[in-house]
Amino acid sequence: MDHQQQIDTEHTHIDTVGTYVKILVALLIATGLTTWVATLPLGNFSTIVALSIATGKMLLVSLFFMHVRHSSKLTKLIVVGGLLWLAILLVLTMTDFLSRGILGVAGK
Amino acid sequence: MADHGHTETFALRVQFDTEAQQKDASTLGMWIFLITEIMFFGGMFAVYTVYRNWYPEVFKVASTSLNQIIGAINTGVLLLSSFTMVMAVRAGQLGQQKMIIWFLILTLLFGGVFLGVKAYEWYEKFEEHHIPGQAEFHLEGLPQQEQGHAQLFFSIYFAMTGLHALHMVIGVGILLTLIFQAKAGKFAANYYTPVDVAGLYWHFVDVIWIWLFPLLYLIDRHTPGK
Numbered sequence: 001m002d003h004q005q006q007i008d009t010e011h012t013h014i015d016t017v018g019t020y021v022k023i024l025v026a027l028l029i030a031t032g033l034t035t036w037v038a039t040l041p042l043g044n045f046s047t048i049v050a051l052s053i054a055t056g057k058m059l060l061v062s063l064f065f066m067h068v069r070h071s072s073k074l075t076k077l078i079v080v081g082g083l084l085w086l087a088i089l090l091v092l093t094m095t096d097f098l099s100r101g102i103l104g105v106a107g108k
Numbered sequence: 109m110a111d112h113g114h115t116e117t118f119a120l121r122v123q124f125d126t127e128a129q130q131k132d133a134s135t136l137g138m139w140i141f142l143i144t145e146i147m148f149f150g151g152m153f154a155v156y157t158v159y160r161n162w163y164p165e166v167f168k169v170a171s172t173s174l175n176q177i178i179g180a181i182n183t184g185v186l187l188l189s190s191f192t193m194v195m196a197v198r199a200g201q202l203g204q205q206k207m208i209i210w211f212l213i214l215t216l217l218f219g220g221v222f223l224g225v226k227a228y229e230w231y232e233k234f235e236e237h238h239i240p241g242q243a244e245f246h247l248e249g250l251p252q253q254e255q256g257h258a259q260l261f262f263s264i265y266f267a268m269t270g271l272h273a274l275h276m277v278i279g280v281g282i283l284l285t286l287i288f289q290a291k292a293g294k295f296a297a298n299y300y301t302p303v304d305v306a307g308l309y310w311h312f313v314d315v316i317w318i319w320l321f322p323l324l325y326l327i328d329r330h331t332p333g334k
Contacts, residue, residue, distance in 0.1 A: 012131075012201055014198060014201045014202065015198065017195070017198070020191060020194055020195065020198070021191075023191075024187060024188070024190075024191040027187045027190075028184055028187060031180055031183045031184055031187065031321075032180065034321075034322055034326060035176055035177075035179075035180040035326065038176070038322070038326035038327075038328065038329040038330070039329045039330050040330055041330045042328075042330070043328070046327075046328045046330070047327075047328070050322035050323075050326055051322070053322070054318050054319050054321075054322050054323075057315075057318045058315050058318055058319070061190060061311050061314055061315050061318065062311070062315065064194075065190055065191075065193070065194045065307075065311045065314075066307075066308055066311045066312075071135065072132055072135075072136070074132075074136060075132075075135060075136055075139050078136065078139050078140060078143060079139060079143075081143070082139075082142070082143035082146050082147075083146070085143075085146075085147065085150075086146055086147065086150045086153075089147070089150050089151070089154055090150070090153065090154055090157060093154050093157070093158065094157060094158070094161070097158050097161060097162075098161070
């Protein structure tokens with residue numbers, strides 16, 4: 001039993017409560033920030049700021065709350081791979097929609 | 109029965125060599141499921157991206173009809189629930205059975221508040237005649253020929269927030285199950301995998317909302333001349 005628990009503590013990384021509180025505070029501040037920034041006259045840049053803040057929040061939640069920081073290499077690979085496929089879905093769809101009007105296709 | 113030279117427990121099923129190996133397998137399996145969820149929601153995000161790109165002005169006006177203060181507060185509530193969820197997982201790591209139960213109950217509470225606020229927001233939409241398909245649908249600030257495109261925004265709004273809320277409802281069911289299991293004393297420092305993977309699910313649903321909030325509520329709220 002002693003031996004088993006030794007293995008377990010080696011395997012599991014336990015974060016402090018302070019770490020989680022800090023992440024929570026950062027997430028709440030980011031939420032306030034993104035709500036406020038949206039009211040500023042930034043034009044198209046507004047979307048970029050909103051998406052950047054959302055990306056940052058997603059990183060905080062996944063790395064700390066979802067323990068990706070301490071996950072196995074295989075889990076990390078799966079996570080990044082999933083996001084890559086999502087990027088393929090969004091980017092390839094948009095290459096179609098954004099480029100439709102560019103060329104006059106004969107017979108269209 | 110295959111015998112790996114150990115008696116079977118929750119923490120160590122016969123097919124695994126070590127508890128660590130079993131834990132890794134469970135975590136990986138949950139992540140694979142979450143990847144399928146990313147692709148599931150990804151289709152909706154693609155629809156959103158295409159239509160927002162086609163009708164940027166309509167999306168701006170429609171977005172400002174949502175209450176961003178309520179949205180921001182609700183985002184905070186959901187983030188709080190993620191915090192209490194990760195604290196429940198931490199209690200699991202430390203084998204503190206009572207704390208697992210309390211943090212799961214808190215998570216359930218915040219999740220319930222989120223769903224309640226969401227229900228109120230939807231109710232408001234009915235009152236304001238902002239429901240796509242309603243005969244009396246009318247979004248203020250847009251000419252008649254743009255009303256159809258405004259309905260498109262609200263279709264996407266209800267589909268995405270609805271799918272998200274459905275995941276929350278399922279999450280509530282999972283939390284209730286876990287609370288009963290924790291009360292029965294099922295979890296210990298070497299076995300809290302159900303709490304752990306349920307945590308991954310809950311945080312994933314949180315991440316979806318982290319994207320939905322700015323995409324739906326915060327499309328350039330500074331709209332001069334309107």
